[in-house]
Amino acid sequence: MARLVLDRVSKRFGGVHALRELTLAVESGSLVALLGPNGAGKTTLFDVVSGLVPPTSGRVHLDDVDITGLLPHRLAALGLGRTFQVARLFPELPAVENVLVGVTFGRPRGQPAAERRRRAERLLRVVGLEARSRARATALSLGEQKRLELACALGPEPRLLLVDELGSGLSPRGRAEVARCYARLRERGVTVLAIEHAFGPLSEVADRVVVLDQGEIVADGRPADVLASPRVVDAYLGDEP
Amino acid sequence: MTAVPLAAVAALALALAVPPLVGFDPYYLYVLGTGWLWATLACAWGLLAFAGQVSFGHAAYFGAGAYASALLSQSAGWHPWLALGAAGLVGAAVAVPMGLGARRLGGAPLALATFAYAEVCRLVALNWTALTGGGAGLVGIPSLPLGRERVGHYYVALGVLVAALVIVAGLRRTPVGLAWAAIRERESRAELLGLTPAPYKLLAFACSGALTALGGALFAHAVRYIEPDLVFGRGLSLLPLVMATFGGAHSLLGPPAGALMLYLLSEVVLQPTLPRLHQLPYAMALVLVVLVLPRGLAGIARRVEGP
Numbered sequence: 412m413a414r415l416v417l418d419r420v421s422k423r424f425g426g427v428h429a430l431r432e433l434t435l436a437v438e439s440g441s442l443v444a445l446l447g448p449n450g451a452g453k454t455t456l457f458d459v460v461s462g463l464v465p466p467t468s469g470r471v472h473l474d475d476v477d478i479t480g481l482l483p484h485r486l487a488a489l490g491l492g493r494t495f496q497v498a499r500l501f502p503e504l505p506a507v508e509n510v511l512v513g514v515t516f517g518r519p520r521g522q523p524a525a526e527r528r529r530r531a532e533r534l535l536r537v538v539g540l541e542a543r544s545r546a547r548a549t550a551l552s553l554g555e556q557k558r559l560e561l562a563c564a565l566g567p568e569p570r571l572l573l574v575d576e577l578g579s580g581l582s583p584r585g586r587a588e589v590a591r592c593y594a595r596l597r598e599r600g601v602t603v604l605a606i607e608h609a610f611g612p613l614s615e616v617a618d619r620v621v622v623l624d625q626g627e628i629v630a631d632g633r634p635a636d637v638l639a640s641p642r643v644v645d646a647y648l649g650d651e652p
Numbered sequence: 653m654t655a656v657p658l659a660a661v662a663a664l665a666l667a668l669a670v671p672p673l674v675g676f677d678p679y680y681l682y683v684l685g686t687g688w689l690w691a692t693l694a695c696a697w698g699l700l701a702f703a704g705q706v707s708f709g710h711a712a713y714f715g716a717g718a719y720a721s722a723l724l725s726q727s728a729g730w731h732p733w734l735a736l737g738a739a740g741l742v743g744a745a746v747a748v749p750m751g752l753g754a755r756r757l758g759g760a761p762l763a764l765a766t767f768a769y770a771e772v773c774r775l776v777a778l779n780w781t782a783l784t785g786g787g788a789g790l791v792g793i794p795s796l797p798l799g800r801e802r803v804g805h806y807y808v809a810l811g812v813l814v815a816a817l818v819i820v821a822g823l824r825r826t827p828v829g830l831a832w833a834a835i836r837e838r839e840s841r842a843e844l845l846g847l848t849p850a851p852y853k854l855l856a857f858a859c860s861g862a863l864t865a866l867g868g869a870l871f872a873h874a875v876r877y878i879e880p881d882l883v884f885g886r887g888l889s890l891l892p893l894v895m896a897t898f899g900g901a902h903s904l905l906g907p908p909a910g911a912l913m914l915y916l917l918s919e920v921v922l923q924p925t926l927p928r929l930h931q932l933p934y935a936m937a938l939v940l941v942v943l944v945l946p947r948g949l950a951g952i953a954r955r956v957e958g959p
Contacts, residue, residue: 487846501837512834517846
């Protein structure tokens with residue numbers, strides 16, 4: 412069953428076509444890597460799905476519900492979570508309270524305070540930040556901030572999680588921690604659509620890799636097959652002389 | 653706030669109950685009582701700032717509370733205590749339009765809207781002569797039945813301040829407080845996590861308006877005379893802002909601490925010695941906040957505590 416369906420979605424910014432008639436289905440429980448060079452339209456796709464920018468045309472469905480143009484808090488209530496390339500946290504709040512926001516105001520509602528706290532601490536363990544729960548978000552390293560944002564996004568128990576470049580700009584140790592996070596997400600059964608700038612740890616654990624270039628899908632399939640695709644090589648390296 | 657500072661605040665409040673019992677100079681009792689009132693207003697302003705909303709128009713709620721309590725007790729014959737409580741509700745109601753406006757406005761546009769709103773309220777009070785007495789104001793407002801008046805007002809003002817602090821501290825520990833902090837820190841992110849900001853902003857305005865209106869009502873019953881320029885004056889919008897930001901707008905104790913420091917410095921130190929410069933502390937506080945103390949006095953405490 413498809414959790415997310417994009418049906419001929421286009422997005423134009425003036426004369427720039429960020430997305431062109433893009434059609435994509437993400438199966439429930441799968442981990443899909445979305446790859447592409449700079450300007451391919453990956454983040455625009457996330458912005459359209461998460462309601463931050465409306466599509467120029469086309470529809471977006473989450474579990475067969477048309478979510479095109481819904482406000483972000485409505486999308487969260489329907490089970491959509493998202494992280495950003497540069498972590499968007501609540502900088503002055505301790506890590507555990509950052510996570511508590513999603514736990515408290517997302518799904519399920521009405522849990523007792525102690526249970527909410529336990530869930531927030533459990534999510535910090537999922538991303539390996541249990542020892543930093545009282546540190547303010549601004550006091551965390553770049554990698555820790557990215558993992559904290561992932562924990563925040565998991566707070567409302569999303570059915571679909573959009574993860575934007577979780578591994579970029581991190582040290583090898585940080586990237587290894589990110590790979591472990593993806594493995595834990597898979598164990599939790601969360602459907603994940605994750606952007607990475609290039610082939611890396613995500614592509615190795617993903618069920619499927621989709622490559623975008625200039626707003627279009629240029630390759631879609633198992634990681635090994637996509638890696639061998641000439642169009643993917645073109646998209647990343649350009650035409651051979 | 654942890655249990656220890658709350659206990660410290662309770663102990664401090666008890667200590668502050670002593671001055672009237674030991675024959676404190678009536679003038680200083682009056683000054684301290686007024687200090688508690690300013691501290692309450694700063695606390696109410698700080699509550700709104702904690703939720704990430706900026707107001708340049710708290711005079712609207714102060715004036716509304718003052719007129720509501722005065723009219724209910726004087727013209728409608730309500731018991732002054734009942735009128736005082738009702739004034740809080742009136743203040744919350746008067747703050748609702750700004751709370752609704754905050755759905756679409758934020759930052760400077762919202763601040764300017766609140767400033768304009770307070771001016772509109774002042775002009776309504778000035779021109780609705782049949783109800784408010786216009787520019788002549790209302791005279792002979794019943795005082796609160798407190799026995800020894802000055803001592804009584806000292807205790808009531810202190811009680812209202814402590815109650816305001818307890819209410820704000822309690823709210824900050826609930827999901828409402830978490831929502832306010834999240835909206836202040838990054839509203840768009842909070843929405844993506846399922847939070848609907850509008851009702852929480854409305855609640856912040858209503859609570860802040862109610863506490864400010866209680867201060868206005870207390871003032872009306874203490875002074876027993878009000879007129880539009882007195883209770884809707886721009887100073888009542890700007891001074892709580894300066895006091896709260898100097899103390900640390902996002903902290904619980906910063907705003908009342910800032911209010912007391914600035915007011916007592918102005919009133920007790922400068923007024924008798926350099927009366928022409930008695931408002932200098934407010935200007936200096938603003939300069940300090942802009943240049944070196946963006947988090948106010950609370951920021952110094954935080955630096956000492958560490959990250």
